[in-house]
Amino acid sequence: DAKTTQPPSMDCAEGRAANLPCNHSTISGNEYVYWYRQIHSQGPQYIIHGLKNNETNEMASLIITEDRKSSTLILPHATLRDTAVYYCIVRVAQGSRLTFGEGTQLTVNP
Amino acid sequence: NAGVTQTPKFQVLKTGQSMTLQCAQDMNHEYMSWYRQDPGMGLRLIHYSVGAGITDQGEVPNGYNVSRSTTEDFPLRLLSAAPSQTSVYFCASSSLAGGLGGETQYFGPGTRLLVL
Numbered sequence A: 001d002a003k004t005t006q007p008p009s010m011d012c013a014e015g016r017a018a019n020l021p022c023n024h025s026t027i028s029g030n031e032y033v034y035w036y037r038q039i040h041s042q043g044p045q046y047i048i049h050g051l052k053n054n055e056t057n058e059m060a061s062l063i064i065t066e067d068r069k070s071s072t073l074i075l076p077h078a079t080l081r082d083t084a085v086y087y088c089i090v091r092v093a094q095g096s097r098l099t100f101g102e103g104t105q106l107t108v109n110p
Numbered sequence B: 001n002a003g004v005t006q007t008p009k010f011q012v013l014k015t016g017q018s019m020t021l022q023c024a025q026d027m028n029h030e031y032m033s034w035y036r037q038d039p040g041m042g043l044r045l046i047h048y049s050v051g052a053g054i055t056d057q058g059e060v061p062n063g064y065n066v067s068r069s070t071t072e073d074f075p076l077r078l079l080s081a082a083p084s085q086t087s088v089y090f091c092a093s094s095s096l097a098g099g100l101g102g103e104t105q106y107f108g109p110g111t112r113l114l115v116l
Helices: none
Strands: A009-013 A018-023 A032-038 A045-050 A061-064 A070-075 A084-091 A104-109 B004-007 B010-013 B019-025 B031-037 B043-051 B054-057 B064-066 B076-078 B087-094 B111-115
Touching: A009 A018, A018 A032, A018 A084, A018 A104, A032 A061, A045 A061, A045 A070, A070 A084, B004 B087, B010 B019, B019 B031, B019 B087, B043 B064
Parallel strands: A009 A104, B010 B111
Antiparallel strands: A018 A070, A032 A045, A032 A084, A061 A070, A084 A104, B004 B019, B019 B076, B031 B043, B031 B087, B043 B054, B064 B076, B087 B111
16 A cells, blocks of 8 residues: 655644645555544544545545645634644545554644 | 443452453444554554454464454453553444445444553
8 A cells, every 4th residue: 555644743723724735756556545533542534535527525625636645624614623633644445554654733723 | 222332440460360241243344353452653553354254464463363253243452461562452343244344333432451
């Protein structure tokens, strides 16, 4: 699975959009981009994933660049409960292991 | 559905003791896995299974054994606990039927283990 690079920490004001970047310059054509988050002391929670096209669900939007070498997770209206470590992971299809890096610690401030 | 459940929530062991961490899921998922998470670090894969009777090693398998006799259960055994195994252990499961990239992994609440 391709390696990812994320900033170690970010801050965001409550109610504003949080944009979390991820670089995955060695991604292969059959690898998906996944985002998980981990709120303190809890198990990781799936957020969203995509292959080529931008994706949106009730939690977030995922913007993948045309060359697929980077992506951005967008939380449109961050709340205090969105404070967590966010992991960007690239992987091949079903059944393959998730390789967690150190992620980005997002702190949403009141 | 209860999802993924783990027991116990907390455990203190002495060096050399053995124990089994339990993991169960009620979603009929084929794929199950165990991770450990040390303070300030990401999760590392210990062992995983793609179905009953099939297991394989992850990144950090030494000191741990697993078996998968049923679809629902995937216990993790510490053979002889060491202080280096102090960590938080997470179990996860997912379906293999979701199509290419279509499945997501569901994580349990974790077991916090302290080895003295």
